[in-house]
Structures are given as structure tokens and as C-alpha cells.
Amino acid sequence: MSAGKSTGRATLRAGRGAASGTQRVGKAARRMTYAQGAGRTGLGQLIELTAAHSAGDALVTAALAGTLFKLPVNEARGQVAIYLLITMIPFVVVAPFVGPVLDRFRSGRRFVMAGTLFGRGLLCFAMAAAIVPADVFTIFPAALAVLVLSKAYNVSRAAIMPSVLPADIALVTANARVALFALVAAGVAIPIGAGASTWLGAEWVLRGATVLFLLQGVLAVRLPRHVDSPDLEELDDEGEKRPPRWRTLLNVGPVVAAAMRANVAIRLHSGFLLFYLLFLVQDKNLPGLAPPVTIGVLAVAAGAGGLAGAAVASWVRNHSPQVIVLATLALTTVVTVVAAIMFNLWTAVAVALVAAFAQGLGKLALDAIVQREIGEEVRSSTFGVVEAFLQIAWVLGGLVGLLLSLFAGGRTGLAVMATVLAGSLGWLLARRRRRSDARDAKVKAARADRAPDAPDAPSSAGGERHSEEWIRPEPAGTTTAIVRRDDPPAEKRTRPLTNPHG
Structure with missing residues (x-):
């Protein structure tokens, strides 16, 4: 009896220690993601959401590795070439279709991101049901759709990054934080998913990914409202509304x-x-x-x-x-x-x-x-x-x-x-x-x-005046900006569709 009680106490202490360690790790990660104002602007929430998104993708990959996408090193070169061509399909879909759709719904970006996560959750549930009967006609299209939605999330996440950027963090640094936490989350999730797939079966890993993606969808809706941008009217030279032109x-x-x-x-x-x-x-x-x-x-x-x-x-x-x-x-x-x-x-x-x-x-x-x-x-x-x-x-x-x-x-x-x-x-x-x-x-x-008789430019303009134009020096690597005197004020000018450096 005493031996059983000792074993129980030891197990309880080990569980409490593991829970305490996990809590400390979570608090440390929260301090890192919310540092330098990232918690105030929403960048910290976006980092955590993207890390969970990456972990979900890793679980899907681990679950499907033993069923559909297993690629042993001794596989024929022709089969590898087919695999390479298949990986292009999600990107061929993302470029001409998903990107423009995301641009048209700038005022609801949180809900678009949530939709990609909810969609992947439902697809994972469908794949879990199709794993045991080996229904490839369900697994294969669903797996490709998961890849498409994953790329759609990444595109949308990259597009909103300037909206959540704190003043003290550069864009490259913010992108690096997101990527670093995503890599760590994927590195932790892959062995967990592989072990669970071997022990419980791939269908249970996919069910776990379903729950994870659905929770992420809720978190995406709870991102700060300033992530959503108003739908601005694009005007041509005559002040008439013009349809958007897709970027090439x-x-x-x-x-x-x-x-x-x-x-x-x-x-x-x-x-x-x-x-x-x-x-x-x-x-x-x-x-x-x-x-x-x-x-x-x-x-x-x-x-x-x-x-x-x-x-x-x-x-x-x-x-x-x-x-x-x-x-x-x-x-x-x-x-x-x-x-x-x-x-x-x-x-x-x-x-x-x-x-x-x-x-x-x-x-x-x-x-x-x-x-x-x-x-x-x-x-x-x-x-x-x-x-x-x-x-x-x-x-x-x-x-x-x-x-x-x-x-x-x-x-x-x-x-x-x-x-x-x-x-x-x-x-x-x-x-x-x-x-x-x-x-x-x-x-x-x-x-x-x-013109020789042109008055000097005010010092606050930061440039030199040339008749009807202001010539403002720009940082190295960019073109000089020309602003005419008869142009409307900056707050009344609409942002051009094309890059000003083009």
C-alpha cells in the first residue's frame, strides 16, 4: 500500500512539474511575442496565430506522410518529377485567383483569415474519415485544398503585417519573428504528429488538427479591428472611379x-x-x-x-x-x-x-x-x-x-x-x-x-524648389519624388495603384 502511495505521489509531483514547466515556457514565449509594443498593435497575436497555423500544417504533413505523400529516397525519378509538378498546383491557384479575392475583401481580412482556418479544419475532418477506407478520391483533393488554403493564409498574413507593425520594429524584424516562431512550432509539432500517427493512427492526428484549426479560426476573428482596411475608391486622372488592376x-x-x-x-x-x-x-x-x-x-x-x-x-x-x-x-x-x-x-x-x-x-x-x-x-x-x-x-x-x-x-x-x-x-x-x-x-x-529667379525652398521641405515642382531627396535605392505645386493636398490624393518606383 505504501509503495503504491509513493508511486502515486511521485507521479503527481512529476505532473505538477511538467505543468509548471509548460506554464513557464508559455509565459516566456508570451513575453517574447509581445515585446517592443507587439502586444499593443496586434503583432504578438498574429505571431501566436501563425505559430499555431504552422503547427497545424505540420500535423497534417505528419499524418499524410505515411499515406499519400510518402517519398522514400529510392523512389523513381519519374515519380519524383510528378510530385514536384503536383506541388505547383496550389501556387497556380493562389496567384491568379486567391490574391485578387483577398484584395477585394480588405475590409474583412480577419474573417478571410478565419475562413481559411475553418476551411482547413473541415477538410482535415473529411480526410480523417477517409483515411481508414483509403478513399483517395477524398484524400487527394482535400489535401490539395488544404495546401491552397494554407498559402492563402500566408498571403493574407503577409499583406496585413504593416497594419500591426509597432513603431520600434522594422518590417524585416517583424517578419523574422513570425517566421522564427512558426519554424519552432512546426519543429515541435512534427515529431509529436509522427509519434501520434504511429501510436493512434493518422486519422486521430487529423482530428486533432481539426480542433486546432477551428480554435485558430476563433483567434483570427479576435485580431484587432485595425487589421481590416477600408475599401478605398481608386480614381483615374479625371476623378472617375476605375476598376482595380491586378498586379503583375x-x-x-x-x-x-x-x-x-x-x-x-x-x-x-x-x-x-x-x-x-x-x-x-x-x-x-x-x-x-x-x-x-x-x-x-x-x-x-x-x-x-x-x-x-x-x-x-x-x-x-x-x-x-x-x-x-x-x-x-x-x-x-x-x-x-x-x-x-x-x-x-x-x-x-x-x-x-x-x-x-x-x-x-x-x-x-x-x-x-x-x-x-x-x-x-x-x-x-x-x-x-x-x-x-x-x-x-x-x-x-x-x-x-x-x-x-x-x-x-x-x-x-x-x-x-x-x-x-x-x-x-x-x-x-x-x-x-x-x-x-x-x-x-x-x-x-x-x-x-x-529657374534662376526661383525663390529658395523652405527648410522644412527638405529639398530644392524648381519652378512648379519640389524635388525631395529620397533614401538610397529609391527614386526622387516630384510633387507639383498645383497638386491637391496629400490627404485628398488617392494612393496610386502602381508602384511609384515603376
């Missing part, structure tokens, strides 16, 4: 376009590296360790690189996002060149780590550029286009990796990718230099043509 790559402006092209190159390299190294290991062309151990080491390196990218992004508060994007591309190029020259297991691990680091940091900087440069009326459409292009680049890189793994060794394949990266970097730097020279030439021409 051709009119996002040079700053966004350059950042997007750099990220496309980084994402192409990332997709290439994943499948190229995977099949090199399978074909035993990457000696040093046993193939399962090598794959594990590469996976750990990629995960560490992603976390490092999010952590570094939270520290670079005062650095230009454009410079960050180009720096990540330059770092990836240099490491790939070194790995191509001295190819072995550890240089392959280094290039995998740097590729994941550059992909994470470069994407966070790109998000900040889009959030800063693109008007609210088409921001979701722009993010939809960005996500689609990045996914297409990743798939193309994976297909190139599959093809080169058939006949090219490690040095040759990495040399090809290093050439692509170096060419992309050189082209982007040359275009940036030409834009800078053209901007300087315009400013000099405007100053040279200034």
Missing part, C-alpha cells in the same frame, strides 16, 4: 522586381540542391558516411540554416532589405563556387546550410520590400504572384537537379548552378548601377534647368 511582374516597380529575381535565383538553387544531393547520396556518389546518416546530416544542416536565417533577420534592423537580398545571393554564390572546387561531404553540408539560410533570410527581406513598396489595394495579389514565381523556380530547380544527377558528378552539377547564380548576381548589380546612374542624371538635369 511587369508593373511592381524595379525595387520589388529586383528583389524577386534575386529570390527566384536563390529558390532555383535550393530546389536543385535538395534533389541533386538526394540522388547523389542514393547513387553513392557522395562518400564519407552511410547514406541514411548522410541524408540526416544534410537535413539537420538545412533546418539549422533556416533557423539561422530567421534569427539573423531579427537582428538586421537598420539594414536595407534590398542590400540584404543581394548579400544573401552573393553569399550563396561564393559558397557554391567553393563547394564546386572542393567537393566532398562537408562542403555539400556547408552549401546545404547556406542555401537554407539564404532562402529564409532572402524571403523575409523580400516580404518587407513588398510590404513597404506595394499599396494595400493590390498587396495580396502581389504576394500571390511572388509565391507562385518562387514555387515555380523551386520546381524547375528540382527538375534540373534530377536531370543532372543522371550523368553529372558533384563538381559538375554545382559548377553549373554556381554559373547561374553568378550570372544572376552580376546582372542584378549591373541593373542596380544603371538605375542609380539614371536617377542621379535626372536630379542633376532638374537642378541645371532650375
Whole structure:
């Protein structure tokens, strides 16, 4: 009897200790998410919601890994290629359809985000019912719909970030906080989901994800009201209302376009590296360790690189996002060149780590550029286009990796990718230099043509006056803004649909 009581007391103490530890961890996480005014503006709530969203996606992935999307390393290259093409479907849907729909419902963004979460909860419930009878006609479409709604949530979340940004936090830092907590939540949820799937069955993991997504939908509705933006009327030059024009790559402006092209190159390299190294290991062309151990080491390196990218992004508060994007591309190029020259297991691990680091940091900087440069009326459409292009680049890189793994060794394949990266970097730097020279030439021409009898500009204007125009110097990397004297006041002018840098 006494032994039973002692065991019971020990179990009770262990339970209380675990509960106390969990409570302390929760309080510490709350202090981090709500720091620097994030709790006051709603950023802290958005971080927690996105972390829970990422955990839900991880549970779905763990549940489906043993049923529909299991991808062993010895699978035929043709089946891998089909898998890559399937992953493009959600992005093809998001870009032309979901982004414009989100832009049309700016005044109800909380409810749109909640709808994506409620929808995924219902889809998970349907997949749970279809797991035991192996009803692929239900599981497969539902899984793709879950991916589409997940990307719709990410697009909407990125679009509202400026609305919840505290004054003391830069956009890159805020995006990094969201990404860091999302990665940690997914990293915790995946082993839990995998263990529960093995012990209880995938259907119970999906039922748990159903409850989690439904709770998240309630939390999304409870986000601050200023997340919703009023539906503004867009006026043409004659003051008439005009229909919105959907954002395309051709009119996002040079700053966004350059950042997007750099990220496309980084994402192409990332997709290439994943499948190229995977099949090199399978074909035993990457000696040093046993193939399962090598794959594990590469996976750990990629995960560490992603976390490092999010952590570094939270520290670079005062650095230009454009410079960050180009720096990540330059770092990836240099490491790939070194790995191509001295190819072995550890240089392959280094290039995998740097590729994941550059992909994470470069994407966070790109998000900040889009959030800063693109008007609210088409921001979701722009993010939809960005996500689609990045996914297409990743798939193309994976297909190139599959093809080169058939006949090219490690040095040759990495040399090809290093050439692509170096060419992309050189082209982007040359275009940036030409834009800078053209901007300087315009400013000099405007100053040279200034009327000699024009009065000096007031010191508060921060620029020089030229007849009917004010020339205001802008920060490096942007175009000089021209404001005419006969323009209406700023509060009466509507925001242009196109990027002012375009």
C-alpha cells in the first residue's frame, strides 16, 4: 500500500512539474511575442496565430506522410518529377485567383483569415474519415485544398503585417519573428504528429488538427479591428472611379522586381540542391558516411540554416532589405563556387546550410520590400504572384537537379548552378548601377534647368524648389519624388495603384 502511495505521489509531483514547466515556457514565449509594443498593435497575436497555423500544417504533413505523400529516397525519378509538378498546383491557384479575392475583401481580412482556418479544419475532418477506407478520391483533393488554403493564409498574413507593425520594429524584424516562431512550432509539432500517427493512427492526428484549426479560426476573428482596411475608391486622372488592376511582374516597380529575381535565383538553387544531393547520396556518389546518416546530416544542416536565417533577420534592423537580398545571393554564390572546387561531404553540408539560410533570410527581406513598396489595394495579389514565381523556380530547380544527377558528378552539377547564380548576381548589380546612374542624371538635369529667379525652398521641405515642382531627396535605392505645386493636398490624393518606383 505504501509503495503504491509513493508511486502515486511521485507521479503527481512529476505532473505538477511538467505543468509548471509548460506554464513557464508559455509565459516566456508570451513575453517574447509581445515585446517592443507587439502586444499593443496586434503583432504578438498574429505571431501566436501563425505559430499555431504552422503547427497545424505540420500535423497534417505528419499524418499524410505515411499515406499519400510518402517519398522514400529510392523512389523513381519519374515519380519524383510528378510530385514536384503536383506541388505547383496550389501556387497556380493562389496567384491568379486567391490574391485578387483577398484584395477585394480588405475590409474583412480577419474573417478571410478565419475562413481559411475553418476551411482547413473541415477538410482535415473529411480526410480523417477517409483515411481508414483509403478513399483517395477524398484524400487527394482535400489535401490539395488544404495546401491552397494554407498559402492563402500566408498571403493574407503577409499583406496585413504593416497594419500591426509597432513603431520600434522594422518590417524585416517583424517578419523574422513570425517566421522564427512558426519554424519552432512546426519543429515541435512534427515529431509529436509522427509519434501520434504511429501510436493512434493518422486519422486521430487529423482530428486533432481539426480542433486546432477551428480554435485558430476563433483567434483570427479576435485580431484587432485595425487589421481590416477600408475599401478605398481608386480614381483615374479625371476623378472617375476605375476598376482595380491586378498586379503583375511587369508593373511592381524595379525595387520589388529586383528583389524577386534575386529570390527566384536563390529558390532555383535550393530546389536543385535538395534533389541533386538526394540522388547523389542514393547513387553513392557522395562518400564519407552511410547514406541514411548522410541524408540526416544534410537535413539537420538545412533546418539549422533556416533557423539561422530567421534569427539573423531579427537582428538586421537598420539594414536595407534590398542590400540584404543581394548579400544573401552573393553569399550563396561564393559558397557554391567553393563547394564546386572542393567537393566532398562537408562542403555539400556547408552549401546545404547556406542555401537554407539564404532562402529564409532572402524571403523575409523580400516580404518587407513588398510590404513597404506595394499599396494595400493590390498587396495580396502581389504576394500571390511572388509565391507562385518562387514555387515555380523551386520546381524547375528540382527538375534540373534530377536531370543532372543522371550523368553529372558533384563538381559538375554545382559548377553549373554556381554559373547561374553568378550570372544572376552580376546582372542584378549591373541593373542596380544603371538605375542609380539614371536617377542621379535626372536630379542633376532638374537642378541645371532650375529657374534662376526661383525663390529658395523652405527648410522644412527638405529639398530644392524648381519652378512648379519640389524635388525631395529620397533614401538610397529609391527614386526622387516630384510633387507639383498645383497638386491637391496629400490627404485628398488617392494612393496610386502602381508602384511609384515603376
